[in-house]
Amino acid sequence: MDHNKSNDNNNDSRNVAFYVREANPIDLMNPGISRINVDYWTETYNAGFYLHYFLTWPDLFLVAVDPNKEIIGYIMGKVEGEGTNWHSHITALSVDLFHRKCGIASDLMKRFEEVSNKRKAYFCDLYVRVSNQVAVEMYKKMGYVIYRRVLEYYSGDPSEDAFDMRKPLLCDVDRKSVLPAPKDPIHPDEVPE
Numbered sequence: 439m440d441h442n443k444s445n446d447n448n449n450d451s452r453n454v455a456f457y458v459r460e461a462n463p464i465d466l467m468n469p470g471i472s473r474i475n476v477d478y479w480t481e482t483y484n485a486g487f488y489l490h491y492f493l494t495w496p497d498l499f500l501v502a503v504d505p506n507k508e509i510i511g512y513i514m515g516k517v518e519g520e521g522t523n524w525h526s527h528i529t530a531l532s533v534d535l536f537h538r539k540c541g542i543a544s545d546l547m548k549r550f551e552e553v554s555n556k557r558k559a560y561f562c563d564l565y566v567r568v569s570n571q572v573a574v575e576m577y578k579k580m581g582y583v584i585y586r587r588v589l590e591y592y593s594g595d596p597s598e599d600a601f602d603m604r605k606p607l608l609c610d611v612d613r614k615s616v617l618p619a620p621k622d623p624i625h626p627d628e629v630p631e
């Protein structure tokens with residue numbers, strides 16, 4: 439596994455040293471992840487859910503670590519679907535408040551897409567709150583398009599719609615995964631796996 443590489447991106451607004459590696463269950467007890475999760479925009483789950491991701495898709499659960507071994511960002515996801523719908527899905531991406539705008543999310547996304555390509559995914563997708571402008575714009579900059587709107591995807595009072603965003607990967611040479619969605623907007627229970 440070749441995830442223990444230094445970040446050598448010199449274009450970051452702040453020069454922050456970090457490296458990226460696969461996560462492990464001990465990381466869940468690292469205060470870093472809980473600290474990162476104290477954030478309105480970050481989706482959080484129970485321990486069993488994270489453990490399932492660790493065990494099933496270890497190469498798609500990556501953490502960014504600072505020189506003091508503190509976790510300062512993470513991305514977790516899975517692969518699913520059949521045929522040309524075989525794709526990777528980003529379930530959560532978050533960077534610690536004090537380390538944002540340093541290129542950490544860009545690095546994690548790049549590595550996630552590299553693994554997705556190795557796993558022959560046709561595209562990578564994710565859900566994001568329609569009000570999360572920073573993330574929506576960041577994903578667009580990274581080549582993601584809004585595929586469709588998922589109505590009331592996020593429960594709460596009030597509930598909120600999600601954008602289902604996609605980026606075609608190397609296997610999708612004809613970019614078929616980003617042709618107009620058959621139905622848009624869509625209800626959560628209509629979304630095929």
Ligand SMILES: CC(C)(COP(=O)(O)OP(=O)(O)OC[C@H]1O[C@@H](n2cnc3c(N)ncnc32)[C@H](O)[C@@H]1OP(=O)(O)O)[C@@H](O)C(=O)NCCC(=O)NCCS
Binds near residue numbers: 531537543
């Ligand atoms: C969205 C988030 C993951 C970005 O992480 P980050 O490490 O700060 O992002 P990066 O430094 O890699 O920036 C990537 C691009 O996003 C854009 N961007 C990031 N934060 C921005 C901000 N606050 N304002 C404007 N643009 C921003 C920039 O265009 C940047 O590209 P550039 O470096 O070429 O200018 C981070 O703000 C976060 O954790 N937010 C809370 C959780 C969240 O919203 N997750 C996504 C849910 S789907």
